[in-house]
Amino acid sequence: MASQEEIFKKLIAHCKEYGFVFPSSEIYDGLAAVYDYGQNGVELKNNIKSYWWGAMTMLHDNVAGIDSAIFMHPNTWKASGHVDAFNDPLIDNRDSKKRYRADVLIEEAMAKFDEKIAKEVDKASKRFGESFDRELYIKTNPRVVEYAQKRDALHERFASAMNNNNLEELKRIIIDYEVVCPISGTKNWTDVRQFNLMFSTEIGSVADGATKIYLRPETAQGIFVNFLNVQKTGRMKIPFGIAQIGKAFRNEIVARQFIFRMREFEQMEMQFFVRPGEEMQWFEYWKEFRMKWHKALGLGDHKYRFHDHDKLAHYANAATDIEFEMPFGFKEVEGIHSRTDFDLSQHEQHSGKNIKYFDPELNESYVPYVVETSIGVDRMFLSIMAASYEEQPLEGGDSRVVLHLPPILAPNKVAILPLLKKDGLPEKAKEVMHLLKFDFKTIYDEKDSIGKRYRRQDAIGTPFCITIDHQTLEDRTVTIRHRDTMEQSRVPIADLHGIIDQKVNPKSVFKKLM
């Protein structure tokens, strides 16, 4: 069986071969951690965004959308804390000259203990067979207990070093746990330094006195600075939310794992403004709603888990991640944060403007508290591709690569395939296409054998293939083939709309959320 690493490599190759994701400026050998979305990728991405936008702004009539600019006044980032504190701890290996994030190296060292535990448990489970009590074994086996204790001790040291911003201690941990550079294999490390992740550029010509500005590292600040604009013009009453989808930029040091960690990426963020003291109940609400949103796609409930933050940002009073089981382990896809009144208060202070809300029910003014939901479009894209990709053996020794994409997200909903390129079949096929294309993204293909054409559609996750043959000309029926089961049935053209709509209309999934 192929390892997870091999499957991940194949998935990356598949994304390129089938027009989902290309390395950016590839003809110049690419640009690290920057990617372009191809003809199928952009459709999938747009469908993810519209699923999110619908769930947030249509299903919640107290959530309004905005689209704020990427460039913002430089004081925004001073107020938000990004200029002073949006840093990653960096360390270089003197022999390989490679740069790493010190926290990532330590997290990997921690994961090695978990791998050792998993190996022991696996071995024991094979040895004891059905009588194996996993929980008991983990609690009592001396070797497993020792690994767990070592992992917990490392975790405690690491969390304390991160919380106290103690860079010397981070380096000491790397030395004590004998972390080696994966390239040179040596422990010849530099000191740990802080590195700001924001990209900067200049606005205005130099002669005019150019000003340094930043490419936004999160979309959230565009929401905060528009809080009163939306509240007043939309006559919004607290609690209410503002949602936004847009690009964000971070000069990530460790550019790895394909589109998981990018330098230019897209976020879908929502800030929910609440009365002070009511933030925990809304934190729970959004935690549950966001998890439901993920699970409603049907990729498998076991692939998601919450991970509460060990290190809370100084302004947060609760934070959790929704993690997804990627081919390289459970990883953060979305964050849900209770950010108190930190951001609005900071903007009030730095701008000198009053950003308070007058609550007519309480007859008092206050700076609202905020619960944020923040998800990366690209990470969501990766999680969906990873969960959908299958190399499926078929009867007779044949096989196919199929993307079991949730139908509401699939780039193309239906493929129209005339059996032959003659006898009036292409003309009839185009007629059928014309009937469907106003409601569904439809693709036409008349090249190669029908088997090959089915495989091509499986590989891009098209839920339905419709074949037009000679019988169609006689009785206005077609063959409809279902992607996942490969089942085929003969149906009247008049029924096609209903059959397709039932599966691909986002309404069916939205209903599960209410």
Ligand code: GAP
């Ligand atoms: N406003 C809060 C915020 O930006 P974050 O945890 O830094 O929080 C939120 O980012 C989400 O944005 C993450 O859960 C992830 O999905 C996505 N994200 C962050 N950095 C990313 C990167 N370098 N590449 C791709 N996605 C990223």
